[in-house]
Each structure stands twice: as structure tokens, then as C-alpha cells.
Amino acid sequence: MSTNVNIDWSKLGFAYSKTDLRYISIWKNGKWDDGELVEDNKLNISEASTALHYGQQCFEGLKAYRTKDGSIQLFRPYENAKRLMRSCSRVLIPEIPIDKFVDACLQVVKANEAFVPPYGTGATLYLRPYVIGIGDNLGVSTAPEFLFGVFCCPVGAYFKSGLAPVNFMISDEYDRAAPYGTGDVKVGGNYAASLLAHEHAVEKGFADCIYLDPATHTKIEEVGAANFFGITNDNVFVTPKSPSILPSITKYSLIHIAKEYLKLEVQERDVPINKLSDFKETGACGTAAVISPIGGIEYKGKLHVFHSETEVGPITKKLYDTLYGIQFGDVAAPAGWIVKVK
Known part of the structure; x- marks a missing residue:
């Protein structure tokens, strides 16, 4: 060994x-x-x-x-x-x-x-x-x-050049999961269904695509293989709620951090795609990247830019630093979050 x-x-x-x-x-x-x-x-x-x-x-x-x-x-x-x-x-x-x-x-x-x-x-x-x-x-x-x-x-660290915003496009052609299907569990079929849509997004110069709800295509669900969150113009942490979203452990950790560490109001609710202007910062979250800040989202041929395409928003940065600090032992963790390897 x-x-x-x-x-x-x-x-x-x-x-x-x-x-x-x-x-x-x-x-x-x-x-x-x-x-x-x-x-x-x-x-x-x-x-x-x-x-x-x-x-x-x-x-x-x-x-x-x-x-x-x-x-x-x-x-x-x-x-x-x-x-x-x-x-x-x-x-x-x-x-x-x-x-x-x-x-x-x-x-x-x-x-x-x-x-x-x-x-x-x-x-x-x-x-x-x-x-x-x-x-x-x-x-x-x-x-x-x-x-x-x-x-x-x-x-390695997911971000080679630091925590930097990337742009995404809305997937109009493809869904990652069906209504009441297996979208809320972590099975391989969900990921196989996303491969072609991801490839098309990359070919068009985007990091990945954002999936809308499979029933009506009017609400944001997931960002590639990650969960979506946004910070509204009046500082509310918002994340989608749907039976076809995988419940991200990173997302629920960020919900707790937003509430208890940053003292933000939190809402888990529908996120209409036609309400992008309600948000000043948005991001994707998951185990691999922790947080991937979203610079802009292309929808119906128009790129909606949030805080910046080049700089991370201040609240997103605080969320990232707090969670990253907890994971590496530099910030006090809530009870039960950390298990030591002995």
C-alpha cells in the first residue's frame, strides 16, 4: 500500500x-x-x-x-x-x-x-x-x-482560475427528467439524458444548460447536474422546489448558511424563467464545484447578465467562503455536519 x-x-x-x-x-x-x-x-x-x-x-x-x-x-x-x-x-x-x-x-x-x-x-x-x-x-x-x-x-480544485462566473443557456429541446419520474433521486439515467444537451450548450460557448420544469417549461429546475439558487434584489436566498429536482446536500447546506450565518430570508419555491430580472446574483451548487457563480443566462436569444460576467457577487462569495471554510475545518460547523476520520 x-x-x-x-x-x-x-x-x-x-x-x-x-x-x-x-x-x-x-x-x-x-x-x-x-x-x-x-x-x-x-x-x-x-x-x-x-x-x-x-x-x-x-x-x-x-x-x-x-x-x-x-x-x-x-x-x-x-x-x-x-x-x-x-x-x-x-x-x-x-x-x-x-x-x-x-x-x-x-x-x-x-x-x-x-x-x-x-x-x-x-x-x-x-x-x-x-x-x-x-x-x-x-x-x-x-x-x-x-x-x-x-x-x-x-x-483538484474545481476552479483553476479562482471562483469565476460562467454563462449558461436554457435548454428548450431537452428535459433531464420526466414529471414524477426519477429526477429527485440520483440514478444514472438522469445523467445519460443530460449528455446531449450539455454537448449542444458547450458547442454554443456555454458552460452547460439550465433545465426548465418538464411539465410546463416555465420554471427553472436544475443547472446541468447541479441545483440552482439566486439572490433577489432585496437579498432573499431563493432556490427552486419541484418533485423532479435532485435534493442537493450542498443546496440544503447553503440554505442553512444563508439563514443562520448570513441572516438572509430563504424561500424554496417556483422560479419563473420570465422573472430573471428579480435576481442580482445566481449560481449553481453541488459537491464538485461547491458553488459555480452564474454570470448570465441566455433565454430566447437574449443573454441576461446578473451581477457580472467576470466578478463574483458579494453574497455568493460569502456563501462560498463560509461553506468552504466549514468543509476544511476553518469555520465552526453546525452539529452533526462533520465526521472525523480516526
Whole structure:
């Protein structure tokens, strides 16, 4: 196993790299086994696995952070565990018990401690828990067996040139999820549905596209693979509420920070696309980027610019700095948000 790793932390991107050990647990005959750490990063599964043909799978994403004193901590892993349980339930996968999920994550981080980037680099250790249907199955039905895995890899700071605004376009042609479909759980099909729309947005010079509600196409829902938030002209933190939005742990953390740390009013409600002028700052939020400030949104051929296309708005910056500080241990965290790796 690696005790020292030769990595230029400043050059890390958000990309896969193999680390020493990963966790694997199998569900068979009605129960999960104890799970184990393994070296092999290749899975040997049946060609008839439901994950391959019918999309019976779900996943999570969270990070481990190195603090100033050299210790390592996870950010709100119990919320990821709860969300994975909801995803499993939605696609008929046996739920992963919360304690099993958190223990698996802690085992993986501890086993790959040498890959946790140093404090001050902005880099983190990204964890990818996932559950897939495996075993011999041909008909459209739930799998006879399941595999729960957790792997990790060091990833760089999402913003190579600092926290900078980017522009997005409204997706008129595509939806990421159907009304009352699987938009509110973290399953791969939602992401597969977004690939073409993302490609079209990038070809047109945008960072990604913004999806409107699939029922009426009149309200903002998600920004690429992230949640949307905005700061109104009278300093209200607003974020969309919809049954087809994935409930972002980052978003709900920002809601708490906006209320308790910045003393802002918070509203989780409809965000009509024709009311962009109500906002002075907007952004996308998620595990990978924490916050991606939105400089402008193109809708019906017109680019609506918020605070600036080049500078981050002051409230967005405070939200980012506070959350980033909590994650790296520099700002006091609410009770239960941080789990130390011991």
C-alpha cells in the first residue's frame, strides 16, 4: 500500500485515478454481507446484469477534506447515506443501512489516507459510493443480486482560475427528467439524458444548460447536474422546489448558511424563467464545484447578465467562503455536519 504518493496536487483535475483500496459488499439471499476492502478496481459481473440493460443502479458523491491540523473529515455523510436509501428504494434496490454506508466511506478514506490532498491546495479526496443490480437476469425485473461499492480518488480544485462566473443557456429541446419520474433521486439515467444537451450548450460557448420544469417549461429546475439558487434584489436566498429536482446536500447546506450565518430570508419555491430580472446574483451548487457563480443566462436569444460576467457577487462569495471554510475545518460547523476520520 502507498505511504507516500507522488502527486502534483496543483495539477489535479476532476478526473479518475486509481487509489490503493476500494470497498465492495454483495447482497445475496436477502441480506448484505459484511463487505471488504479490495485492491482490484475492475468488476466481474454477469453480462445479464440489470445495471447494464435496465439502468437499475444509483450512486452518490461526497468528499474527504484535510484540515489545517492534518486531520481528515467527511462533510455530512449521513445525508448522502439517507439520499442513497431514497434512490435505492425508488429503483427497487435493497437499501444500504446508514451506518454501513458511513462505515464503508470511513474505511475507504482511512485505507487511502496518503491520497488525501494536503490542506491549502484546494484539492480533496472524492468518494463515489454506488449500487448496481448484478446476476443473471433477462426480463425487466429487479436483480437477483446487488453490489455496493465505494471508491475514491484525489481531485483538484474545481476552479483553476479562482471562483469565476460562467454563462449558461436554457435548454428548450431537452428535459433531464420526466414529471414524477426519477429526477429527485440520483440514478444514472438522469445523467445519460443530460449528455446531449450539455454537448449542444458547450458547442454554443456555454458552460452547460439550465433545465426548465418538464411539465410546463416555465420554471427553472436544475443547472446541468447541479441545483440552482439566486439572490433577489432585496437579498432573499431563493432556490427552486419541484418533485423532479435532485435534493442537493450542498443546496440544503447553503440554505442553512444563508439563514443562520448570513441572516438572509430563504424561500424554496417556483422560479419563473420570465422573472430573471428579480435576481442580482445566481449560481449553481453541488459537491464538485461547491458553488459555480452564474454570470448570465441566455433565454430566447437574449443573454441576461446578473451581477457580472467576470466578478463574483458579494453574497455568493460569502456563501462560498463560509461553506468552504466549514468543509476544511476553518469555520465552526453546525452539529452533526462533520465526521472525523480516526
